[in-house]
Amino acid sequence: MDSARDFSAALSIAQGQHWPLMGPEFGGFIHSGPIWFYLLAVPLLSGSLWLSAFMIGLLAGLKFLLAFYLGKAWFNRRFAVLWSACFLLPGWHSINTFIPGHINVIDTLVLAFVASLWQFNQSKHIGWFYLSGLLLALAMHAHMTALIAGVFYLPILWHMRHHLRFWHVFVAGLLFLVPFVPYMVSQWLDGMGDWIRWQALSREVDQARRGLSGVDASFLSAFSGNLQALMVGGLQRMQGFVASVWPTAGIVFWVLLSSLVALAVGYWGYSLLTKKGFRPLQTKVFITAGALLLIGLAMITVLRSFTPFYMLFVLTPLLTFIWAWCLSLGGQLPHTLTVLSVSVLLVLGALPVAALQKAVYDGQVHLGPLGNVRQAVNTDWQTDNNTLDALTVSQVDDWATFLCRQNSQVHGPGAALLDLLSALPVKLVCPDNPVLLGGKPQAGYHQYLLMHRSFWAQSDRHPNQWITPAWGVSENIELINSHAALQAAEFDDYVHPPRSLRQKQPMQTVHKSFQSNHDSLVVVSHLLPFYTANNIKAVTANGHKVKKLMANIGNSLYYCAACEPGAVTWDFTLQSNDPAALDIIILKKHDP
Structure with a gap:
C-alpha cells in the first residue's frame, strides 16, 4: 500500500x-x-x-x-x-x-x-x-x-x-x-x-x-x-x-x-x-x-x-x-x-x-505478524490463512493492458488487491477509464473474475485467459451482489490508509441464499479486508456442510463435492460490519 x-x-x-x-x-x-x-x-x-x-x-x-x-x-x-x-x-x-x-x-x-x-x-x-x-x-x-x-x-x-x-x-x-x-x-x-x-x-x-x-x-x-x-x-x-x-x-x-x-x-x-x-x-x-x-x-x-x-x-x-x-x-x-x-x-x-x-x-505470501516484532507467533502461522495475493512490478503492465482494453469491473481476489494499490496499474495506462471493484453489474462494464494461480490450482479448472503467469481471469461468472460497485481508494495526505475513515456499521449477521449448478464453484471475497470485518461462519450446499478449497485473508473458494447433479442451493451465514464490501461470485467448474 x-x-x-x-x-x-x-x-x-x-x-x-x-x-x-x-x-x-x-x-x-x-x-x-x-x-x-x-x-x-x-x-x-x-x-x-x-x-x-x-x-x-x-x-x-x-x-x-x-x-x-x-x-x-x-x-x-x-x-x-x-x-x-x-x-x-x-x-x-x-x-x-x-x-x-x-x-x-x-x-x-x-x-x-x-x-x-x-x-x-x-x-x-x-x-x-x-x-x-x-x-x-x-x-x-x-x-x-x-x-x-x-x-x-x-x-x-x-x-x-x-x-x-x-x-x-x-x-x-x-x-x-x-x-x-x-x-x-x-x-x-x-x-x-x-x-x-x-x-x-x-x-x-x-x-x-x-x-x-x-x-x-x-x-x-x-x-x-x-x-x-x-x-x-x-x-x-x-x-x-x-x-x-x-x-x-x-x-x-x-x-x-x-x-x-x-x-x-x-x-x-x-x-x-x-x-x-x-x-x-x-x-x-x-x-x-x-x-x-x-x-x-x-x-x-x-x-x-x-x-x-x-x-x-x-x-x-x-x-x-x-x-x-x-x-x-x-x-x-x-x-x-x-x-x-x-x-x-x-x-x-x-x-x-x-x-x-x-x-x-x-502460492501465497505470508510473513507472519509484522506490527510488533515482540509479538509471539502461533506455531502454525505459516498455514493460518492470513496470507495475501501478490502482484509483482513485472506483472503490472500486463494487468494494465488487459484492464484498459474496455470498461472493466473486477471481482474476486484481484479486486481487493486493486483497491490496496489504488488501481495503480490502470492509472499508468488509462487514468481516465476507472476500474470498478465488486458489486452488482454496472451497465457498460465487462465483468471479470480475477484470481491468483493458487486459487485456480484448487478449482480443477482453467481461467479463460492467463493475463500473467500468476493471474487468470474468467468471464463465465454470475454475481450474487446487491450493492453498488466500489471505486478504488484514492490516497490522501492526511488519511492513510485511505479507507481508514470509511463508515462501519455494527456487526450484523448476514444470510445469503442462492442457487447454482452442481458443477459450480463459489468465490466469496472481502474487498476491504484491512478496513472492515466480514467473517464466514457457516456454509451449506443442499444441506451439506462445505469446506473451503482455498482461502487467504480476504478470499475463500468453495465447491460442493457431495452434491448430486442438478440445482444446488447454497446458504452462507456471515458476520459483517460492512456488507457492501462482500463480493460473491459463481463460476462453472468447467467452461462450456
Whole structure:
C-alpha cells in the first residue's frame, strides 16, 4: 500500500497533475518532504513502473559499495567484503528487499552519512561536514528513525572540536533543513495539520494498537524483547517463511546458518589457542559498534509501545557490521575462509528471494505478524490463512493492458488487491477509464473474475485467459451482489490508509441464499479486508456442510463435492460490519 501511494504521487507529478509539498507519511502523524516523490517521478516519465523499481534497486544496492569502502578504511579488504556480504544474511531487513519503497534506501543513506563524517575526520575538509547534514536529512526521508544515526555526530564533534566553529554547525543545520522546506511551507499553509493531528490521535492510536500488539509493560521487558527480535527473531521468521514455501530450502537454511556459526566459533577457538587474540583497535571499534546498536535500539523502543519490523531497518548497518566482526574476528579471517563465508552468505541471501518468487507465482505470501516484532507467533502461522495475493512490478503492465482494453469491473481476489494499490496499474495506462471493484453489474462494464494461480490450482479448472503467469481471469461468472460497485481508494495526505475513515456499521449477521449448478464453484471475497470485518461462519450446499478449497485473508473458494447433479442451493451465514464490501461470485467448474 505504501509503495502504491508513493508511485501514485510520483505518477501524478510525471503526468503534470499534482505538485505535492509533502512526502510519505510516517507513523500516522508526520510527513517528510516530497523529494522522494519527485525522484520517483523521473523514471515514471517513461510510463514504466519497472524502471522506477530498477532505480530504487540501484540506489539500495549502493549500500554494498559503501560498506566495502568503510570496511576497507577501518579494517582491511577481507573485512570489507564480508561486511558487504552480511547484508545478505536473512532477517527483518530481508523484507525490505521484497517491496519497492522509500525505506529501501535507508541503509545506503545511513552509510553515506557515516562515510561523509569519516571523510571529514580524515581530510578535515569542512565540505564533508556540510554534506553530512544534507545526507542525514535525506536518510530521514527514507524513514524518520534515521535520526538515530545522528549519534555519530557526538564523537566527531568531540574529536574535531578544534577544527569546527559554530557557523560550521549552523551551515550543516541549514542544509539538514533544506529537504524539509516544502513540507514546512505546506504545514504553514494547512494550519499545522500534522501537529494538530498528532495531538488528537497519538494517544488514541497508541492505545488502540496496544491491545493488538502484545505490548510489554516495562521498558526493560520491551527492550529485551526487541533485542531478541533483532538478533534472532528476524532469522527465525525468514527461515519459517522459506520452509513454508519450500521445505527443503528451509532445511538448507539451517544447515548453512549452522555451518557459518561453526566456522566463526572454530576460528575464535583457533585464535585463542594460537594466542592471536584480539587486536586492541579492532576490539575497541567492535565495542563501540555494540554500544551504538544498544543505544539505537533503546531509542527505538521508547518511540512507541510497539515496534513494527521496519523500525529496525535503521540498525541494519550496525547489525551487519557486528556480524562481520564476529565472523572474522575484526578482519583476521584468512582469505580462503572469507571466500567460503561469503559464498555461504550469498546462498543464504538467495533463499528468501527464491521462496518469495515461488510464493508469488505458485502460492501465497505470508510473513507472519509484522506490527510488533515482540509479538509471539502461533506455531502454525505459516498455514493460518492470513496470507495475501501478490502482484509483482513485472506483472503490472500486463494487468494494465488487459484492464484498459474496455470498461472493466473486477471481482474476486484481484479486486481487493486493486483497491490496496489504488488501481495503480490502470492509472499508468488509462487514468481516465476507472476500474470498478465488486458489486452488482454496472451497465457498460465487462465483468471479470480475477484470481491468483493458487486459487485456480484448487478449482480443477482453467481461467479463460492467463493475463500473467500468476493471474487468470474468467468471464463465465454470475454475481450474487446487491450493492453498488466500489471505486478504488484514492490516497490522501492526511488519511492513510485511505479507507481508514470509511463508515462501519455494527456487526450484523448476514444470510445469503442462492442457487447454482452442481458443477459450480463459489468465490466469496472481502474487498476491504484491512478496513472492515466480514467473517464466514457457516456454509451449506443442499444441506451439506462445505469446506473451503482455498482461502487467504480476504478470499475463500468453495465447491460442493457431495452434491448430486442438478440445482444446488447454497446458504452462507456471515458476520459483517460492512456488507457492501462482500463480493460473491459463481463460476462453472468447467467452461462450456
